[in-house]
Amino acid sequence: MPDSQSIPQAASPPLFEDMSTTPQKDMKAVPAQSWYTLGLLTVAYALATTDRFTINILLEPIKLEFGATDAQMGILSGASFIVFYLIFGIPMARIADRGNRSLLMAGSVTIWSIFAACTGFVTNIWMAMASRIGLGAAESACLPASMSLISDLFPERRRQLAASIFQGGMPLGMVLVGPIAGYLAHNYGWRVTLIAVGAPGLILGLLMYFTMKEPARRAASALNGKATVVVRNSIWKDCASLFGNPRFALLFASQIMIGIATSVIVVWFGVYLMRQFGISIQTMAILIGLGMGAVMFISYLICGFITTWLVERTGNRRFTSTIPGLFALAAAPLGALMLFAPTLESCLAIATLFFLLMFSSRPAGNNLVLEVVPPSQHGLAVSMIMVAINLIGGGLGPLVVGMVSDTLSPAYGTAQSLKWALLGAIPIEVALSGLAFLLISRSRKRQEAASVKVAAL
Numbered sequence: 001m002p003d004s005q006s007i008p009q010a011a012s013p014p015l016f017e018d019m020s021t022t023p024q025k026d027m028k029a030v031p032a033q034s035w036y037t038l039g040l041l042t043v044a045y046a047l048a049t050t051d052r053f054t055i056n057i058l059l060e061p062i063k064l065e066f067g068a069t070d071a072q073m074g075i076l077s078g079a080s081f082i083v084f085y086l087i088f089g090i091p092m093a094r095i096a097d098r099g100n101r102s103l104l105m106a107g108s109v110t111i112w113s114i115f116a117a118c119t120g121f122v123t124n125i126w127m128a129m130a131s132r133i134g135l136g137a138a139e140s141a142c143l144p145a146s147m148s149l150i151s152d153l154f155p156e157r158r159r160q161l162a163a164s165i166f167q168g169g170m171p172l173g174m175v176l177v178g179p180i181a182g183y184l185a186h187n188y189g190w191r192v193t194l195i196a197v198g199a200p201g202l203i204l205g206l207l208m209y210f211t212m213k214e215p216a217r218r219a220a221s222a223l224n225g226k227a228t229v230v231v232r233n234s235i236w237k238d239c240a241s242l243f244g245n246p247r248f249a250l251l252f253a254s255q256i257m258i259g260i261a262t263s264v265i266v267v268w269f270g271v272y273l274m275r276q277f278g279i280s281i282q283t284m285a286i287l288i289g290l291g292m293g294a295v296m297f298i299s300y301l302i303c304g305f306i307t308t309w310l311v312e313r314t315g316n317r318r319f320t321s322t323i324p325g326l327f328a329l330a331a332a333p334l335g336a337l338m339l340f341a342p343t344l345e346s347c348l349a350i351a352t353l354f355f356l357l358m359f360s361s362r363p364a365g366n367n368l369v370l371e372v373v374p375p376s377q378h379g380l381a382v383s384m385i386m387v388a389i390n391l392i393g394g395g396l397g398p399l400v401v402g403m404v405s406d407t408l409s410p411a412y413g414t415a416q417s418l419k420w421a422l423l424g425a426i427p428i429e430v431a432l433s434g435l436a437f438l439l440i441s442r443s444r445k446r447q448e449a450a451s452v453k454v455a456a457l
Contacts, residue, residue: 030153030154030155030158033213034153034154034162034215036211036212037102037149037153037212037213037215038150038153038154038162038165038166040204040207040208040211040212041105041146041149041150041166041169042165042166042168042169042172043169043204044105044109044142044146044169044201044204044208045142045143045146045166045167045169045170045173046169046170046172046173046176047109047113047173047200047201047204048109048112048139048142048169048173049169049170049172049173049174049177050173050176050177050180050181050197051112051113051116051135051139051197051198051201052081052135052139053173053174053177054116054177054181054193054194054197055076055077055119055132055194056077057177057178057181057182057185058181058185058190058193058194059073059076059077061185061189061190062076062125062128062190065190066124066125066128068125072125075129076125076128076129076132080129080132080133080136081132081133081135081136082136082390082391083136084133084136084137084140085136085137085139085140085386085390086140086386086387086390086391087137087140088136088137088138088140088141089140089144089383089386089387090235090380090383092104092108092140092141092144092145092379092383093144093379093380093382093383094235094379094380095141095145095379096141096144096145096148096378096379097144097148097376097377097378097379097380100214101145101148101149101214102149102208102212102213102214103209103214104141104145105141105142105145105146105149105208105212106205106206106208106209106212107141107205108138108139108140108141108142108145109142109201109204109205109208110201110202110205110206110209111134111138112134112135112138112139112201113198113199113200113201113202113204113205114134114198114202115131115132115134115135115138115198116131116135116194116197116198116201117194117195117197117198117199117202118131118134118198119131119132119135119194119198120190120191120192120193120194120195120198121191121195140383140386143366143382143383143386144378144379144380144382144383144386145379146166147163147166147366147369147370147378147379147382148375148378148379148382149215150162150163150166150370151218151370151375151378152215152216152217152218152375153215156311156317156371157308157311157312157317158308159367159370159371160303160304160307160308160311160320160363160364160367161304161305161307161308162304163304163363163366163367163370164300164301164303164304164305164363164367165300165301165304166363167300167362167363167366168297168300168301168363170296171292171293171294171296171297171300171359172293172297174292174293174296175290175293175294175297177197178286178290178293179290180197181193181197184196184197217375218375235380238377238380239380239384241377242373242377242380242381242384245372245373246443247368247372247440247443247444248369248372248373248381250436250437250439250440250443251365251368251369251372251385251436251440252384252385252388253432253436254365254432254433254434254436254437254440255365255385255388255389255393255433256388256389256392256393257393257429257430257432257433257436258328258358258361258362258365258389258393258429258430258433259388259389259390259392259393259397260392260393260396260397260425260429261335261358261393261397261425261426261429261430261433262358262359262362262389262393263393263397263398264397264398264401264422264425264426265292265355265426266288266292267397267398267401268398268401268402268418268421268422269288269351269422270284270287270288271284271418272339272415272418272419272422273287273344273347275414275415275418276347276415276419277343277344277347279344287348291348292355295352295355295356295359296355296359296362298356299355299356299357299358299359299360299362300359300360300362300363302356302360303323303324303327303360303361303363303364304363306323307319307320307323307324307364310323317371317444318441318444318445320364320367320368320371321364321368321437321438321440321441321444322437322438322441323364324360324361324364324434324437325361325434325435325436325437325438325440325441326434326438327357327358327360327361327434328357328358328361328430328431328433328434328437329431329434329435329438330357330434331354331357331358331361331430331434332427332428332430332431332434333427334350334353334354334357334427335354335358335426335427335430336423336426336427337350337354338350338351338354339419339422339423339426340419358430361433361434361437364437365385365389366382366385368440369381369382369385372440397425400421400425401418401421401422401425402421404417404420404421404424405417405418405420405421408420408421
């Protein structure tokens with residue numbers, strides 16, 4: 001009977017996360033350079049968020065200056081960015097999988113910052129849209145390149161924490177964008193605001209270029225100390241390979257569900273508070289911008305710290321999918337309960353706990369990509385997750401809620417119709433997302449058991 005380590009890779013699906021590092025390497029302290037790089041990536045993600053969302057605060061003065069229509073402003077704030085963000089996401093992911101990711105990040109940060117700042121110099125709405133297109137195309141490299149770097153900078157026992165810290169850059173950017181953009185716009189106008197928000201990225205891009213080192217890539221597998229040959233497939237074959245992986249298919253489904261819930265909350269929950277409790281738009285902006293952003297930032301770190309602690313204490317790496325799954329399932333009933341709260345105070349109290357649990361499962365999606373697919377497909381897989389969250393979840397969720405609310409409005413009124421529409425788009429989807437995470441954990445347990453049996457032969 002041949003030794004189990006000499007069995008070809010095709011004999012059983014490999015556990016990529018276990019093959020990417022040896023126990024001896026895994027136990028070494030994480031180098032300071034890795035934490036430094038993580039800090040730069042997190043700042044980049046925060047700046048990407050501010051550059052992306054600052055325009056939303058400035059829509060009214062831009063519209064008045066250019067005499068634009070609401071439809072044009074909708075394209076400026078949404079479609080001109082997100083469409084090209086997704087179109088360029090897959091080719092950027094391929095570069096991240098095969099090229100120098102540190103240079104890719106330095107270049108993309110510099111380019112998107114130039115486009116962000118140049119928006120302050122435009123003379124018509126079409127030039128503004130062109131700047132947003134460039135911003136979206138350049139920013140599409142941030143997530144796949146960063147997650148690919150994190151997979152090589154950190155051993156698996158620290159990867160969940162590192163991914164959570166990195167993704168905390170998004171809510172951090174959300175918290176910062178409101179006060180900073182609001183102050184600058186009020187005192188200096190929308191042009192100075194866009195230039196000032198874009199400028200820091202130019203400094204960060206230079207810092208990345210001169211100080212951020214490209215780490216060695218972890219092998220997709222190392223059987224008996226010999227690295228296997230990585231086959232360069234076409235993008236279509238790689239996509240087929242990804243969705244032929246049951247755990248990635250479950251992960252993709254979970255991110256569609258959480259993408260629907262998240263986008264619906266961002267777009268419609270503030271409107272619901274205004275209709276149901278009569279709060280002003282200024283109060284709503286503070287609650288949704290500062291409040292939700294702060295809670296999201298804290299929740300991102302909670303799941304990372306808890307999961308990392310449990311994995312280090314028990315050695316059970318299935319916690320990386322079990323914990324976010326349990327958090328999502330625990331959050332689901334709270335998502336329904338907050339919609340039936342009788343007062344604003346009780347609604348916000350329940351919503352805070354709901355957001356802490358629900359958003360804590362969000363970073364796990366990109367982190368699990370690093371575990372369930374081989375390193376040569378990390379960038380592409382993260383790009384596919386971006387499609388799930390932004391195009392499918394973000395595109396369909398708010399639209400369907402609006403249509404359902406309009407349909408129910410004649411019978412129930414605007415506040416109650418929106419409540420019932422939200423009830424179908426938030427708690428159910430969060431629960432399904434949690435279930436998908438638990439199924440990933442169950443699949444991993446079965447695969448580990450099968451590997452043990454093979455090793456015993």
